[in-house]
Amino acid sequence: MTTEVATATPSRVVPATAGLLIGMLLSVLDQTVVAIALPDIAADLGGLDAIGWVVTSYVLASTTTGALYGRMSDRFGRREVFVTAVAVFIAGSILCGMAWTMPQLVAARTLQGVGAGALFALPTIALSELYPRHLRGRVQGLTGGVFALASVGGPLAGGAITDTAGWRWIFYVNLPLGLLSIALVWFALRLPRSGGHGRLDVAGSALLAGSMVSLLLAAEGGGRAHAWTSGAVLWPAGAFALLSAAFVWWERRAADPVLPPRLFAGPALRVALPATALLGALLGGSIVYLPTYLQSAYGMSATQAGLALNPYVITFMVVSSLAGSRVAGRYKPFLIAGSAIVVAGFALLSRLGPGTPYALFAVALGVLGAGFGLLMQNLVVVAQNAASAADLAAATSAAVSVRGLGMSLGVAVFGILLAGQVDGMGKGAEVTAAAIPGVLAWGVPAAVVLVALTTVLPRSAGR
The missing domain is CATH 1.20.1250.20 (MFS general substrate transporter like domains)
Known part of the structure; x- marks a missing residue:
């Protein structure tokens, strides 16, 4: 087992840490900050029957892209992939604030979620490389605090912003915070690439994402919107089983699997x-x-x-x-x-x-x-x-x-x-x-x- 050591100078570790934690804060906040504003959004845009997808589309996109971002950062670098992901997140946030129909908002939230998939995974990886191994637990403890603060503080912040400035500003406020995160990380984060020169496992990532989406769709609809025996639940449940089996089969044969079997x-x-x-x-x-x-x-x-x-x-x-x-x-x-x-x-x-x-x-x-x-x-x-x-x-x-x-x-x-x-x-x-x-x-x-x-x-x- 290789012991990691800090690879950034002490003067740059603190701003790099701050930039990574701001990105992490944004990713968790935008899971929860929207919930309190949903009534105002529905009143403004209509489409009440699709309002749940404002939350679900973000969660699905961010959850299913996390594993691929880890492999991408091995190949292209933690800093480069993180900054690109924050830029995608900011673009999605701006489009969310500019949306005038419910389908536009759901599409923008999906784009925002694609960027957010990197904003918790990559800081967790990079922080473990910035600090010596004996400090890993202490540093990761900070990320737990950020998660708790953002998870519970999101509805509070969302309510305050919606009441004072309107629901569009719960997305627009991501712009200055995201730009600050980009600036800090681009300036301060200096980590060597992990040497991943193989091809990205796009097929494995697609199978993994498809299986996770299928499972979440079955769970979201079962017992509430649809009966457990209905096709609306059984079809995604069956797709989950098939895609999961295909993912396991593929990962055992892929040259550079997104989730290497040797981990287990x-x-x-x-x-x-x-x-x-x-x-x-x-x-x-x-x-x-x-x-x-x-x-x-x-x-x-x-x-x-x-x-x-x-x-x-x-x-x-x-x-x-x-x-x-x-x-x-x-x-x-x-x-x-x-x-x-x-x-x-x-x-x-x-x-x-x-x-x-x-x-x-x-x-x-x-x-x-x-x-x-x-x-x-x-x-x-x-x-x-x-x-x-x-x-x-x-x-x-x-x-x-x-x-x-x-x-x-x-x-x-x-x-x-x-x-x-x-x-x-x-x-x-x-x-x-x-x-x-x-x-x-x-x-x-x-x-x-x-x-x-x-x-x-x-x-x-x-x-």
Whole structure:
């Protein structure tokens, strides 16, 4: 195993880090910032029946392109690919702000998502190369904090911008931030190319993207818009099975596979990737439905609900940073502890009732945030440490992509569970507030599985 060392001068490491983190912040913000503005967008552009695609098109595009960006950056350079991706993201953002019909907005969001696919994966790779290996956990802990801040702060920022300047400005504000990210990274990021001179695995990337899109389409429609036995669900489910089989077959034969099979020769990645996907599902489900509970149970506005999630955000950020600085290769105890704390967090949330004081709810939020803070980026570090230097980008991209896929599936599954809970109970805030704790209760057995997975991780990434 090759030990990476910082390859940028100390004077350039800080601005390079700042530029990468700004890009990462943008990619996560634009997953969540739009949700609060959807009513205003629908009122302006019409097309209410397609409003969900404003979110879904971005998530699909960003999730399915992450693995390819890792391989592209091996060949063309981290800086060059990152800057190009930010430029694509900015172009998509401008087109989103200029859209005058719903199809135009969905198309622009897709372009924006194509750029965003690099904005979490590549910083995670580049930061692990900018700093010595013994600092990898600490640095990746910062990215966990950025994720928590952007995930929960997105609706808050979206509400404030929509109320004051209009929904188009939630896209236009990406322009100055994106240009700042480009300037910092272009000036400061100096990393050697990883020597990937082979052909890009376009066929493998297309098969992987197609299988992920098919899975998400089946999950999004099943149990809500369509019956599980309907063609609208069975066709994409069948396509997922066929495309996944074709992807595995192709990757075993490709000269330069986008996801090298050798990554799974050791036990660490065989366990870490499923654990990362499950963590993503729990993250996605909780991030989406906790603000809804605050609004329905406590009568909060969107802005108040965003502020009320501070116990979650603060503990997530603090624990992620502290854990990253103290792991020093001893990741397994932290991961087991984090998984157990997540079990406790979902158990507490499942006990919420009409008379639960906000103070007790805040405690449950803090517990959940602490568990996620111990898990999120440390699982990425496990994947990175399990890979050789040549496979670092592929392993990191795989971890980030499966977490994104897990988040999308988690939102869909929790939505299906919520629809089942309220079916026949009518509508209204009281019904929603009564149903959400029962939905969150499903996080308990899922988190128990996460405990089991972290328990069977090898003590070191190499074994």
